[in-house]
Amino acid sequence: MKIPLEWLKDYVAIKKSPKEIGTAFTAFGLMVDKPFDGKTFDLEHRFDRSDWLSILGCARDLAAYERLELKLPKIYTAKGKAPTDEYKVAIKVECPEIIRRFNTRVFRNVKVGKSPEWLKTRLEDYGIPSINNIVDITNYVMVELGQPMHAQDTDKFRKMEICIRRAGDEEKIVTFLGDEVKLYPEAFVLAQDGVTTVLGGIVGGRETGVDEQTKNIVLDAGNYDQVVIRKVSRKLKILNESSLRYDKYLHPDLTEYAIQRAAYLILELAGGDYYENEDWYPIPQKLTSIRLSTSRIKDLGGLELAENEVLDILERLGYRLVSNVNKVLTLEVPYFRTDVEVADDIVSDILRIHGYAKIPITQLLGAPPKEETPAIYTFEDKLRDILVKLRGHEHITDPLVSSTESPEGGQIILENSLNSEKNALRTSIAQGLEHVASNYYKNQMNSGVLFEIGLVYHKESEGGDYESYKETRCLECLTFDKAKTPKNLGVITSTLFSGLLKELGLTKPAFKNANEVYVENTLIATLRYNGFTGFTANLLQVTGGKRDARVLFDLQSGISLDTSLTVSQTEMAGAICSEIAASSDKISESFVVEEYTGEKVEKGKRTILIRTYFTKGVTQKEATKILNKWGRS
């Protein structure tokens, strides 16, 4: 929200420097977004406070914070003349589900012309160009009070009627800026005699705009369903000062105040005669009352404030004290504070105007609650440490990928991604790590181990409910080395995987289908020549989340024996090792030391050298006996 300093001073006679004023704004909730440029403050607006999209609203809080008087703008409260049938503009609302109020007045014989300098300067300082005195007044009141308004030239009307209805399917409007906008039925329009004159709450049309020749106008201030305005303005991509305010919840009472203010300015600056016209407001909204126990200030802020300070703050912010019984205040919430829903919101007001800087700092006490960290979180952190020990580089890659990258079924596609490169969720982490490896190559790093622990995503059925969308926790490892053949890289991968198993104390894995690794019939990983995918939840299950607290000399305390076996090319060495390891409880682990394929071995076969470690206390004789059935040792 932009606040021209001179404009602000109309309502608060503040004598502080712009820097000090900026600090005050920041302290109570309107953070200075950009530095003061000599004329205007640029304050961050946080969507809740519709009144903070008005200079008066910002000034009210500043005055309260600085304990200064708030000076309200002049308004014209006297009733206008009763319009004759000739001047009267009928209001016909065909979509009452969107319209809460449509408040109008008629002005005759106004003198449209240039705005006075002060008005022009104020609008220009705010960032709105001056057009003519009538249009400028509607803009001025919108910025001043936060209520968008609209004036139409009734001499351009074909019929003295404003009909508010949903837009037609193919309906179009040419805005006052000359842009043609195609509408759709969620939008609503103001029309007269079948001609669309205004896109409701968003932008005026050219047809009935006020210009230098205009003499007679109808002025409206509407109150609409903010959700509809939000949807329509975003869909049509028309975001302007009007839609910015109308997409917040404004109270219908604001329309009357804005009309009275605009009436005052029109009569001052453009003259003419002022007539009443229809105020379409079928269900008047009552102001909200909230009960606030003053002890709640202590519950949330931890401090006790004097009752007179509390009441002073509330009065300055526009709350009306209905009753004060046994430290329970009943407060009527001012119409411009549509953000206040519960008593805690009023406590917020009290504390921020009191000043957050004045709230003391107090240690958080109480016994710490019981540990709730999921075992898998701690376990995955341990896996990271293991992989780092095995020289892995951890990476985090984007879970958003292009839907074309994964032709297999079950990929989750996003409905509204801005980017076709990132319109789906990954079904594997490997592709992200491949991309990282390509960056390593580009940077002359030609070998390494990459890993990532994260989620992969898939859906189990089309059009299913929430439960059909699945997240699976994975440890993905990728080995790469430009100088190595896939076979040699495979040796690096299996050594890495073996290191992981060893660190986890999983010395007796089982293998299936050439690349699936099981422990206790649970699939813990699938292997590729250049990496593997570990399923961390399953790994946690089979390890119980604990790493063996083993020390090196314990590992070396048992003896080891090497066994050389000739097996077929297709036989899984891992499965043989597992079988050996499982054959005696005196064996601690068994793994491949070397593989040989070549002239010295029959075609279609290979030799594998398996090293077997025995538990402490097993003698050479016993060990040889155990291994005898496996062949030469």
Next chain:
Amino acid sequence: MQLDDLRAQFLVDIEITNKSGEYDALYLKYLSKTHGLITEHIKALPRLKPEEKKAQGPKLNELKKFIETAILKARLAHTKAQIEDTGIDLTALRQAENVGYLHPTTQVIREMNAFFRYYGFSVGEGPEIETADFNFRKLNLPEGHPATDLQDTLFIREPDILLRTHTSSVEARLLSSLKPPIRIVVPGKCYRNETANPSNSPFLHQYQGFVVDRGVTLQNLKWVFDRFLRYLYADDTIEIRFRYKYYPEVSPGMGVDIKCRFCGGKGCAVCKQRGWLEVLGSGMIHYNTLKMCGINPDDYTGFAFGMGLDRLVMAKFGIPDIRRLYGGLTYI
């Protein structure tokens, strides 16, 4: 053997050892706890007459220290001489072996977890594919609430299934399942419908925390940040500013800034001339949120906070572009 003879023998022995380099054997000959020559004299002490003991004790002690020091000095001199003799150039450093490392974001998460776990917080987790109920509704963001603009949502099935836009969704889940007292932090990924550029990415990391107990106030929240920010920036003199800020899921809300570390508060490009850097959003958990999650807001109060992790990691490690951080273009 008398102590003087023992000293003389040691001086001969160390000369011989200086040639062989076998200082361990020399050490054991004199100082072994079971059979060292000095040890034997020490063991014999109790058998001496009191006056002999009085004379012998300090001498023996002095000789023990002398031998220990002499061996240590000789060993160092020997090692140095060996390097010089063989012409080994220890300064000819080779490229370091490929060593493993943790991603910068993991490192920062661990650092932050360490702080909070010290104060009794657990680490919480929740799904990234989320329902609108946990991502918005239970956090006091009804449909059409303007604050949903703060978080352009990526939908899997509009309007009810989406990618979580903040880690607050985990807060809503855990508040619904745990019973107070609760102290949880949640590091995690979240998603926004944004186009990637140097400072924004459609996926980002946040660090969320929340506490629910009897008697928890804004003053405790200030205390946590006062401690945490000093820890995080390893700076006890850091200046912290607390101000009111609106967030839909809390009331009252609080923004937390630190004085700009680049300009000292004068205003620079990093702090957008504000003099302060916004580091955290926080506040007292909204009455409606507690209620919707099944916690009686009249009995319990709580606070919540959240911060973006990526910019913090980038600042800490000097990474200029978020796409480098998550595109495999960082190597420490």
